[in-house]
Each structure stands twice: as C-alpha cells, then as structure tokens.
Amino acid sequence: MAATALKCRECKREYGLEARYVCELCFGPLEVAYAAPDASDVAELRRKIQGGPQNIWRYSEWLPLEGGRPGSTRASTAGLPAGCTPLIKADRLAERLGLGEVWVKNDAANPTHSFKDRVVSVATARAQELGFTTLACASTGNLANAVAAQAAALGMPSYVFIPANLEEQKILATGVYGTNVVAINGNYDDVNRLCVELSGEREGWAFVNVNMRPYYAEGSKTIAYEIAEQLGWETPDRVVGPIASGSQFTKLDKAFAEWLELGLITGDHPTFNGAQAVGCNPVAHAWEQGRDVCQPVKPDTIAKSLAIGNPADGPYALDVARRTGGSIEQVTDDEIRAGIRLLAETTGVFTETAGGVTTAVLAKLAEQGAIDHEERVVLVITGDGLKTLDAVRDSFTVHTIEPTFDAFEAEFSAMSEAI
Ligand SMILES: *Cc1c(COP(=O)(O)O)cnc(C)c1O
Ligand SMILES: [Zn+2]
Numbered sequence: 001m002a003a004t005a006l007k008c009r010e011c012k013r014e015y016g017l018e019a020r021y022v023c024e025l026c027f028g029p030l031e032v033a034y035a036a037p038d039a040s041d042v043a044e045l046r047r048k049i050q051g052g053p054q055n056i057w058r059y060s061e062w063l064p065l066e067g068g069r070p071g072s073t074r075a076s077t078a079g080l081p082a083g084c085t086p087l088i089k090a091d092r093l094a095e096r097l098g099l100g101e102v103w104v105k106n107d108a109a110n111p112t113h114s115f116k117d118r119v120v121s122v123a124t125a126r127a128q129e130l131g132f133t134t135l136a137c138a139s140t141g142n143l144a145n146a147v148a149a150q151a152a153a154l155g156m157p158s159y160v161f162i163p164a165n166l167e168e169q170k171i172l173a174t175g176v177y178g179t180n181v182v183a184i185n186g187n188y189d190d191v192n193r194l195c196v197e198l199s200g201e202r203e204g205w206a207f208v209n210v211n212m213r214p215y216y217a218e219g220s221k222t223i224a225y226e227i228a229e230q231l232g233w234e235t236p237d238r239v240v241g242p243i244a245s246g247s248q249f250t251k252l253d254k255a256f257a258e259w260l261e262l263g264l265i266t267g268d269h270p271t272f273n274g275a276q277a278v279g280c281n282p283v284a285h286a287w288e289q290g291r292d293v294c295q296p297v298k299p300d301t302i303a304k305s306l307a308i309g310n311p312a313d314g315p316y317a318l319d320v321a322r323r324t325g326g327s328i329e330q331v332t333d334d335e336i337r338a339g340i341r342l343l344a345e346t347t348g349v350f351t352e353t354a355g356g357v358t359t360a361v362l363a364k365l366a367e368q369g370a371i372d373h374e375e376r377v378v379l380v381i382t383g384d385g386l387k388t389l390d391a392v393r394d395s396f397t398v399h400t401i402e403p404t405f406d407a408f409e410a411e412f413s414a415m416s417e418a419i
Helices: 042-050 056-062 091-097 116-129 142-154 168-175 188-199 213-218 221-230 247-262 282-289 314-323 333-347 353-367 405-418
Strands: 003-008 030-034 087-089 101-106 134-138 158-163 180-184 205-207 238-242 271-277 327-331 376-381
Touching (some): 042 056, 056 116, 134 142, 158 168, 238 247, 238 353, 247 314, 282 314, 333 353
Parallel strands (some): 101 376, 134 205, 238 376
C-alpha cells in the first residue's frame, strides 16, 4: 500500500492507518497521506492502470488499502464493484447553454445508482482489514443504499441511520437488502450526532462516514481519476460538482493535484464550482459573505441527499473554490426541478435532485457568462432520478386517449407542438 499515515489537515500531526478521524491535539479532521509511486516512467504507470480491473481498484495505488491490487485475492476486491462510469459528451446540453464543450460524468451508473458505492467500497475494505465486522452509517439517503447493498454482498450485518422524512424510494431501495433501517425523528445533523456517539460505544462497528471517514473520503478521488483517464490523460478546464458535507468536492481537487504532480496527466488544475440548494446553503452562503467558515443551517429543500446543515468539509470546499478561481453557487427548488428536466431532455440522463442542483448551477454560470467558450467543462452527476421521482411529478403531460385512430389524430397536433 502506498498510503503511509493519517495526517491532521490543520496541525499536520501524523497517526497510524487506524480507525481514527479527529486529531487528538487540535480536533482537526484527518486525511490519508501517501508516498508517491515511482513516476519515472509515466507510460508504464498508465499501462498498469489500463491493465487493471474495470472498477475503482484500478487506482489502488492511490487508495488506502493493503489488499486490492490487481490480481489480489484480499478483502478489497470482494463485494460490489463500483466505478468506471460513463463520461458522456453532452453536445446538446452545451448548445442549449451556449457553451463550447460539456461532458457529463454519470455516476448514477453505479451498483446502487449513486457515487456513494465508491466511498463505501473503500471504507468497507479498510474496515475489514482493520477487523471490523459490522457496517453502519449516518446517511442522507444514498449512503444507506450503498452500505446496505455492500453489507449484503459481503454477508456482513449492517445498521443504517437516516432522517425519518427521507424519500420513500430511497428507504425502499435500502430495506430490500435486509439491513437494519433506523429512521430518526430529526434531520441529518441529528442522525450524525447520534452516530458519532454510537461509534464510540459499539465494538466492531465501522461507521463508514464517521470512524472510517478518512478512508471513505478517499473513494471520491476515483471520480476524478476516471475523468482524467477518459479524457485521454488530460484535465478538464472546469468541474461543476455538488456539495453536501463537501467531502467529494475537496477530494476531486486532491485527485487532480496528485496526478498533475506525478505528471501522469497534462493540463491546468481545473476550476471548481460547487453547487448547493438555497434550502441548505451553508457553504454557498459563506462564499457569498466572503467568510471561510460555515454557519450551520436547518435544511429545507427537495435536494435531500445534499441536506447537511453543518458540513464537516465546508471550510475546505470554500478553499478549493477560492484557490482554483471558482465559486460556490446556490439554486432554488424550482431551478433544481428545471435542472433535472434540462439534463434529461438534452442528454438522456435522468438524475436525482442533487444532479438537478449541479445542472442548474451550470446553467446559472453559463447565463452569467462565467464560462469561456473554449473551456472543457465536466458536470458531475452523482445519483439516479428514479430515487427522487416526486421532483418530476406533474412536470409533463400524459396523453390519455381511447384506442382509436381518430382519437390519436385528434391528440397528435398537441404532441408535436410539445416537442
Ligand atoms: C452524498 C451525496 C453527495 C455529496 O456528498 P459529500 O458529503 O459532499 O461528499 C452528492 N450527491 C449525492 C447524490 C449524494 O448522495
Ligand atoms: Zn491536529
């Protein structure tokens, strides 16, 4: 394994690669540090990646696992394979927005239909290496899906903690795996607080985004590695991505930086635009106010998967936007609904509300003239529309007719107009 330590993001103190997530000295968050692999022969390093498995483990040099190397039979190659999702050239979307080049990274195309399968795979694999036997999580919805499925695939018991008001589709798509669904009368921040308390008490329980958080977070880097590989070992000019806790957003930035430093990819470091809902905007609000810390909010938005009122990585997300010349934007629930329709109608990709947030933010940036026509833009779509069907209910007409030729002809003109 190329990972060498857990390192405090604030005071830089190092710890062993254990189940630990806060610094004892300063209470800063811990992050995995690596010894860079030998990059004297970049072509060889690329060939090694290309010869790896068709999932996130092709990037195991940059993941904090002991096993999981190509050909290994260690724990990390077991379970549900995540990753290698399509990067789609979205010419009609680009045209609609007056942009030059737009790509959609469709991370709904994962085993449980969101990017969370990546982070759960890494956290679970490390948890098994560390001897944990039970999986758990504090979830805004998609994480519960991914943990329940991964536990089922590996035959591990699991407990998933969710806010009780979650979309019915997400609860059904979680319970089906035979997990223990615990619905909390409260919001995500209440769920998280309870899980932090439980993780200190329950022997053998790996809360993937609490005591396994440093390992969990590394899984998001594989989205950026894939984007770079799919673009022919080049960086995009701009990345537009969603922010809940801010973990994924900051790890995409870290991944591009790691590979640029190695010389494995070419181009400039991308500009990062973060996307939040007005109804849960702690990071976007801090950005607007020019502050570098976030004030917690009480979430009230249809984008429930992004509804974290007290985002752990908020300050680091702000830093990424500032450092890369980007921004953090916010959009209303109506703009989110319109974003879902815009993406679906121009690309054939049906995303959940989080993707509606991201697409609406891209539309907003385009409208503001913030994006150069020469830029290559990647839109990160993180989850599937079938999980948040209410967001598109009554947004189109169903033509109900009698089963006759005349009935169809009478209705036909209305239909062609709709196109
Ligand atoms: C969890 C999630 C995110 C973002 O999560 P972070 O906590 O910011 O890493 C984005 N989109 C979807 C669909 C999610 O489920
Ligand atoms: Zn510290």
